[in-house]
Amino acid sequence: MIQEYDLVIIGRGAAAFSAAIRTSEITSNQASIAMIGFGPIGGTCVNVGCVPSKYIIEAAKVVSTQRNPRYPGIKQSDPVVEFGKLMESLRGAVEEERKSKYEDVLKFYPNITMYEGRASIISRDTVKVTSKLGEEDIKGYNFIIATGSSPMIPKIEGLEDTGYLTSDSVWSLNELPGEIGILGGGFVGLEIGQALHRLGSSVRIIKKHDTISRGIEREVGSELIRALENDGISFLIGRDVEKVYQRGDKKIISTRYKGKIEEIEVDEILIASGRKPNVAGLSPENAGIEYSDKGIKVNDDFSTSNPLIYAAGDVVDQKYRLETLSAREGAIIASNIFNHSSKGINLQEVPWAIFTEPQLASVGYTEDEYNRNFGKAVVRTIPLVMVPKARILREDIGLFKIVADEDTGKIVGIHVLAPYAAEFIIEAVIAIKNGYTYNDIIENSHIFPTVAEGIKLTSQSFTRDMTKMSCCVE
Amino acid sequence: MTEKKVTMRVFGMTCDDCVRTVTDGLEKQGADVLSISLSNGIAIVKIDDAKISAENLIKAPVFGEESHYKAQLRRVE
Known part of the structure; x- marks a missing residue:
C-alpha cells in the first residue's frame, strides 16, 4: 500500500526543516509529513557551508591577530598551527551542531517521517524514493521541493x-x-x-x-x-x-x-x-514544473508552475542563495499551504554577508540597480576611517555606502565593508523595510563608539560636511 | 442550487469541544455537517455551491490564520 502524507518535502536542509516545523506548529503536529533526502541531514549550511566556514574563519583570525598585532607594544608571535587537529575539531563542531539543531529536533515531531533516498517526481501527486533498500512510491496532498544546491564545477580540460x-x-x-x-x-x-x-x-x-x-x-x-x-x-x-x-x-x-x-x-x-540548483534526477517536468539551469521558477508565493507544488531555498531560481532566506521561505510556504495565504519575500529587504575580515554586508539596491530601475538614486559613501571606533580598532580599509531615493530620502540600499558588518546590517534591513529616510536614522541614538555608528555617520553625510563635525554630533 | 459533498482534512482538533467549535464554524457558513472524526480529522459536509464554494469553506473564520484549526480539501463530489 502506498503511504500517503499531508505534506511531502523533498530535501532535508534549512528550508525543509523550517517548512516541516512551521507546518507542525500550524497543524498542532497533526499534519503527516514525509521528508526525503540523502547525505548528512541538515543540508549545506550546517554541514559544508556557514558552520564549518565560520569556524575556520574564526580560528584563522586568532592566528592572524597573533602574527599581526594591531597595537604597538604587543609583540608579534608565530603560533604553531596543527591543521589536522583544527580540522578534526571543526568536523566535531559540525557534527554537534547537526545533532543538536537537526537530528535531536526531530524527536519533538513524531508526525515527521524521514526517508533516506533520492526522490524523483513521477506524477502530480507521487514521488518515487530510491534507496539502498529499493524503490518506494509516496503520495502527497502538498509538496515542497527543497533540494538545495551544489558547487558548480566549470568544464576545464584535465x-x-x-x-x-x-x-x-x-x-x-x-x-x-x-x-x-x-x-x-x-x-x-x-x-x-x-x-x-x-x-x-x-x-x-x-x-x-x-x-x-x-x-x-x-x-x-x-x-x-x-x-x-x-x-x-x-x-x-x-x-x-x-x-x-x-x-x-x-x-x-x-x-x-x-x-x-x-x-x-x-x-x-x-x-x-558559484552553485547550481539540485534538480538532477528530480524530474520536475513530470509534475509540470518549469525550471532551468538557474533553478525552479516560482511565483511570488513560492508556488511553482504547478500550483500544488512549492519550492524553497537554493533550488529556486532567485537572486540569493542564503540559509536564512531558505528557512524563511520554508516557513512562509507552510503558512501559504495551511493558512491559505499567499505571502512572499521582498528580496530587497534580505541582507547577505561575506565573512571575510573585514566583513562585507549588504541589503537592498546598489546605486546602479536603483538608477537602472528608477533613475533617481542619491548616494553617500564614507571611508571606514571616519568612524571613531574603526580608528580605535586601528582598521583603515573599509567603507559605508547608503543609496537613497532622491525625491523622498528613503533608504533603498546600504552596503558596508567593516569589522562586524554582518552583526549590524540588521539596522539597514529595518530601515529599508520600514521606509526610513536618512533623517530617521540620524534621529535614533547610536552607541558611541561602535563600528555600527558608521550607518548614522553616512546618513549625516547626506546633509552635512563630515570633516567639520566633532565625533559625537547628533 | 448545486449540492456538493465535500471531504476535508481538519487539523488542530484535540477534543469533543474542538469538534463542536469546528461544526459551528462550518454551519455558520451554511454547510450541512454530515460527520467529523476526531480520530482522523476528516470532516464530510454538504454545501450549496451557489452559496459557498468548497474553496471558500476551508477559508472560513474557524480556519483563519489566528485560529487553532486549519482545513484542506480532500475531495469535492
Whole structure:
C-alpha cells in the first residue's frame, strides 16, 4: 500500500526543516509529513557551508591577530598551527551542531517521517524514493521541493583527472596545502581563501573579472579585494583558465592572460565558481514544473508552475542563495499551504554577508540597480576611517555606502565593508523595510563608539560636511 | 442550487469541544455537517455551491490564520 502524507518535502536542509516545523506548529503536529533526502541531514549550511566556514574563519583570525598585532607594544608571535587537529575539531563542531539543531529536533515531531533516498517526481501527486533498500512510491496532498544546491564545477580540460577541492570537500582536509589556487573567487572562495591564507597557505585567487560577483556594490567589492590583497592574498585577474594538469607533486593551472599562456603551479585547487540548483534526477517536468539551469521558477508565493507544488531555498531560481532566506521561505510556504495565504519575500529587504575580515554586508539596491530601475538614486559613501571606533580598532580599509531615493530620502540600499558588518546590517534591513529616510536614522541614538555608528555617520553625510563635525554630533 | 459533498482534512482538533467549535464554524457558513472524526480529522459536509464554494469553506473564520484549526480539501463530489 502506498503511504500517503499531508505534506511531502523533498530535501532535508534549512528550508525543509523550517517548512516541516512551521507546518507542525500550524497543524498542532497533526499534519503527516514525509521528508526525503540523502547525505548528512541538515543540508549545506550546517554541514559544508556557514558552520564549518565560520569556524575556520574564526580560528584563522586568532592566528592572524597573533602574527599581526594591531597595537604597538604587543609583540608579534608565530603560533604553531596543527591543521589536522583544527580540522578534526571543526568536523566535531559540525557534527554537534547537526545533532543538536537537526537530528535531536526531530524527536519533538513524531508526525515527521524521514526517508533516506533520492526522490524523483513521477506524477502530480507521487514521488518515487530510491534507496539502498529499493524503490518506494509516496503520495502527497502538498509538496515542497527543497533540494538545495551544489558547487558548480566549470568544464576545464584535465580538471577531473587532476583533482580539486570544493566547498563540500575542503572540510575533509587534514593537511594544509602549501600553495592553493582558487578558481572563481565568489563568496565561498574569498572566505575559505582568507582563512587558509591566515593558517599558512599561499593563496592565489584566479578570476576573469575584477569584481567579486554580480550585484555587489562595485566600490565595496573593490575595497574588499584591496583588503584581502593587503592581508596577503594574490588576485590574478583577467585570467581564462584553459586547462589544468598534474606535474610531479604539483597541479598546474594553465591560464590565458593578455593573449599569452601563463602557468600557475599549486599544491591544491579549490573550485569557487558559484552553485547550481539540485534538480538532477528530480524530474520536475513530470509534475509540470518549469525550471532551468538557474533553478525552479516560482511565483511570488513560492508556488511553482504547478500550483500544488512549492519550492524553497537554493533550488529556486532567485537572486540569493542564503540559509536564512531558505528557512524563511520554508516557513512562509507552510503558512501559504495551511493558512491559505499567499505571502512572499521582498528580496530587497534580505541582507547577505561575506565573512571575510573585514566583513562585507549588504541589503537592498546598489546605486546602479536603483538608477537602472528608477533613475533617481542619491548616494553617500564614507571611508571606514571616519568612524571613531574603526580608528580605535586601528582598521583603515573599509567603507559605508547608503543609496537613497532622491525625491523622498528613503533608504533603498546600504552596503558596508567593516569589522562586524554582518552583526549590524540588521539596522539597514529595518530601515529599508520600514521606509526610513536618512533623517530617521540620524534621529535614533547610536552607541558611541561602535563600528555600527558608521550607518548614522553616512546618513549625516547626506546633509552635512563630515570633516567639520566633532565625533559625537547628533 | 448545486449540492456538493465535500471531504476535508481538519487539523488542530484535540477534543469533543474542538469538534463542536469546528461544526459551528462550518454551519455558520451554511454547510450541512454530515460527520467529523476526531480520530482522523476528516470532516464530510454538504454545501450549496451557489452559496459557498468548497474553496471558500476551508477559508472560513474557524480556519483563519489566528485560529487553532486549519482545513484542506480532500475531495469535492
